[in-house]
Amino acid sequence: MSYELCKKVRDLTPYDPLQGNYDLRLDANESYLSLSDELKVKAAAIASEAALNRYPDPYAEELCAAFGDYYGIDPKLVTAGNGSDELIGLIVGALLQKGEKIANLTPDFSMYRFYGEIYENPVVQIPKGEDFSIDPQTVIDEVKRQKVKLLIFSNPCNPTSVGLEAKDVRKIVRGVDALVVLDEAYMDFWDQSLLSEVSDYDNLIILKTCSKAIGMAALRVGFAVANENITKALKAVKSPYNVNAISQAIAARVLRDKVFLRECEGKIIASAKNLKNGVNELAARYPVLERVYVSCTNFVYIKTAAAQEIYQKLLQKSIAVRCFGGYLRISTDSIDNNQLLFTALEEILPKFH
Ligand SMILES: *Cc1c(COP(=O)(O)O)cnc(C)c1O
Secondary structure: OOOOOOHHHHOOOOOOOOOOOOOEEOOOOOOOOOOOHHHHHHHHHHHHHOOOOOOOOOOOHHHHHHHHHHHOOOHHHEEEEOHHHHHHHHHHHHOOOOOOEEEEEEOOOHHHHHHHHHOOOOEEEEEOOOOOOOOHHHHHHHHHHOOEEEEEEEOOOOOOOOOOOHHHHHHHHHHOOOEEEEEOOOHHHOOOOOHHHHHHOOOEEEEEEOOOOOOOHHHOOEEEEEOHHHHHHHHHHOOOOOOOHHHHHHHHHHHHOHHHHHHHHHHHHHHHHHHHHHHHHHHHHOOOOOEEOOOOOOEEEEEOOOHHHHHHHHHHOOEEOEEEOOEEEEEOOOHHHHHHHHHHHHHHHHHHO
């Protein structure tokens, strides 16, 4: 018997996020808030009453209805996924023919390119400006010139934290003959969403997730929102029971608690503002932090040649952030915990002068 893995997967290594216990986890852009005590009790009851011997609802109707109601959109335009990650893979893998091109606006969320390569669709990289801004006309021209079939980008962007205004996103969506996948994972922290107008376009899919502002990363729930035509195709190509019954029921219950969610959102936005102010203030005093980008998200992105060293020194103080060669990405925690970060940086940064 002889078998060899094909070349494209032979040298891949499994995703390896930071694991272990740290006093502060500021590395994954999750919500720092947990469910209210009342919702925890409800979630436990939902889990204990679930019919674990039965398959879940394949179309997650209760969940999509709760999502639609929270965001004010028709649930007929919503497909639920096992995290938006699953939906990215599904869209790239099933909505393109073999060999059709995908475009990325770089730097951006690494999974877009990853899935493109796995499904053997060439990935065209369209670089962003020096300040990580996006010029709509450049994107439109490149998509045309390179005959791209699918353009995917996050807005606001992870990891850069930079946002593109709705009018510029509209210009791109209208200007390209390609499917546009607009990942609004962080749009709860900004106000330039295209969600309410998604059915005006025949080429737009918006991705949302319960992993960030909604605070349920552990449940693995994400959504694709698109016109009925695209939604029908997505429901046809997805695996039948992609979202488990417990996640469906708990996420639906939490999404119905609008008061709680709006309160969480307000707290995260306030603490993110505190993080941005604190980091900008440090950058003003310590030039080793070369640049802090204007953030529309719950995290900050910092350019610094000392990224790796600062990252390691923070880990030694039991504070986990994310290091991308030459840059640090730091998620907000509560205002009290942000202060612990500032104190740690105050100890670390003088060494670089
Ligand atoms: C965190 C994140 C997601 C969410 O992924 P899930 O699979 O829903 O947890 C999607 N897109 C971007 C840009 C993200 O940062």
